[in-house]
Amino acid sequence: MPKAAGKKNAFYAQSGGVTAVINASACGVIETARRNKDRIGKVYAGRNGIIGALTEDLIDTSKESARAIAALRHTPSGAFGSCRYKLKSLEANRREYERLIEVFAAHNIGYFFYNGGGDSADTCLKVSQLSKSLGYPIQAIHVPKTVDNDLPITDNCPGFGSVAKYIAISTREASFDVASMAKTSTKIFVLEVMGRHAGWIAAAGGLAASEDCDLPIVILFPEVPFSQTRFLKTVKDKVKKYGYCSIVVSEGVHDRSGKFLADQGLKDAFGHAQLGGVAPVIANLVRDKLGYKYHWAVADYLQRAARHIASKSDVDQAYAMGKAAVEMALAGKNSVMPTIVRTSNAPYRWKVGEAKLSRVANVEKMMPKSFITKDGFGITKRCRTYLEPLIRGEDYPPYKNGMPKYVQLKNVAVRKKLEKSFKVK
């Protein structure tokens, strides 16, 4: 086949905290680009996100086999490395943008796919404006991703469904455990989950209980200022009725003055500040005030890396977002983000939509008040209706010798073409 005239290469990078399914989006981008070889050249991945672009540290994904790329679909984390780095405005750091253009031009890059959350959408928006402000033709498409589920316009964010499923299942399992132990031992189980600003992940703990599975779950949301009196009364009532209680606490829970409960000013034996989680704080409070034995867990990275129990809805949507991003680029679009549009709850149906990046960047979608029960400790039916489809379906990775087979790519570097190196701050 003759090489299409003016065929541009694509840049793809992962940004911010990684998820169980961000690589499924990468898979969607790369496979779709490969299916359109007549119109898109190579897909170069940024090593460690946008930093890879700035430092001309590009990965040639064409060196990976079809099989390796397919395996991204079931591999958690960011296969090319992620970063926490936000581009400043053009006014504040023009040099960064000029450098991007130098790198893109040197490698004939005409498509920019950035896979991340709200901050990354802002980076992507700025890059999308390069053609206008600096006269370099580039189409920038954002691929949504965040366990925080806080991007606007899209019904939900890839990455969230799998965390939600993990937290819902873990809370159910641990609740069964503490129920068994409650007679002579542990009566309280506390699980700390992610979500500093919004309680989406904590809300998923509410799915542990369902119509056919009655469990006492108390949720502490960052949206609800912590009231010790009301919390203790609620826990006491649950223990009175059930004999035990599970508490799902968001890391971002704070009191009325805005002080995080996790920030207890702890000092270790050497006088060093000890950064503990909020779970032990809640557990100790319950023990001190109510006298119940407790256990506590902090899920941390386990929740967002748990590809072994990823939601099928989530995996499918993550892939679809990557695929749609490439299709939008091929349709000549710029400065947009594919979205998930829910068209029906029962049966659950969704389709791919489109949002302008200017409407996405720096906008945080909070959980609606109507999703939290009046007492502040549970989820409403409306919340359940929203959450349930997102955790639906299991999408198990393949296993070998009892362990999931996750791919580690070769990540072959593209030969540098620029003479100057660039130092990121």
Add this chain to the structure above:
Amino acid sequence: MPKAAGKKNAFYAQSGGVTAVINASACGVIETARRNKDRIGKVYAGRNGIIGALTEDLIDTSKESARAIAALRHTPSGAFGSCRYKLKSLEANRREYERLIEVFAAHNIGYFFYNGGGDSADTCLKVSQLSKSLGYPIQAIHVPKTVDNDLPITDNCPGFGSVAKYIAISTREASFDVASMAKTSTKIFVLEVMGRHAGWIAAAGGLAASEDCDLPIVILFPEVPFSQTRFLKTVKDKVKKYGYCSIVVSEGVHDRSGKFLADQGLKDAFGHAQLGGVAPVIANLVRDKLGYKYHWAVADYLQRAARHIASKSDVDQAYAMGKAAVEMALAGKNSVMPTIVRTSNAPYRWKVGEAKLSRVANVEKMMPKSFITKDGFGITKRCRTYLEPLIRGEDYPPYKNGMPKYVQLKNVAVRKKLEKSFKVK
């Protein structure tokens, strides 16, 4: 079918910390008893372990459908309630034993199946001696269970394989995550696991890395006194080579003087003692001394309740132990425990063996020195050969709406026959 003369009922109870597969053993006991209805009457379960026997709080398992009993095989935790309660010696508390006999006699119980670890084996041994010491005919069979994997004679303990699988997978997944973040953010991930005396569970973290999956894992075993200098050097070397490092730390890690690292004498803002885990202690140490950003997780109950990713070897063996216990009872045996006998590593083969309870009770099997690498931070090939078959195979529970369908039994109480109640201390 005419009722067999002298057909005795059976008592079954769960004891100590529960596991992802102890109900699979219950399933094995009850299904096998049901298949031998001509020789065994009803199976009465003790509500909350031996306490149910002492207080005549029995559950009639015949009220449960075949389907509900079958579902125990894929349901974590103890379906009848467990307890932490150890019978004293006959000399120290004769009244307890007399009470047991009264309850057993009132309900025509001739078989005693006790599902637990080392302490429970001791309880079972004592009950097995009732026929001799108090002249009551009973056959007591112990069903092995413990995530600690510390029962002697048996090659491994039901419950351990599933925890090991969970820790191995979680460590692999979180390692992939931190690898993605290491360039600009988190370089160290710390996972705290169970195992106060023996490092069996911590060792499972070593399975996260394998021949086809190179990951930097540092394990802190309770068997190896903590040396800060050597630990920090090992972590630093890993970060130098890989850019990041995962640390799996047993809750029981202590220094040369025997002091637990978790016991840091922390005080909260009100001067209350704060019981933190060992994970934040290790994480803070790494930050203070090496300056690396970190994340930490505490798996706690999640690890032993994680039926969603149970090991098939483990589930099969847990069921087999319950089944064998009933068969041993039917063969007229007393004061024994079925065991798992490994007959081949590759392919993995095992069969059911038998151990005298007098050789099991109060004996703790420690991890062999040859399982820990010379530097004290990893597992040897020998350890890997031992562990790998135990996590092999996935045994997924059924799902509904994205959540595992775990059974909650009716647990119908057997009508009490004794006039006197009994108070456990």
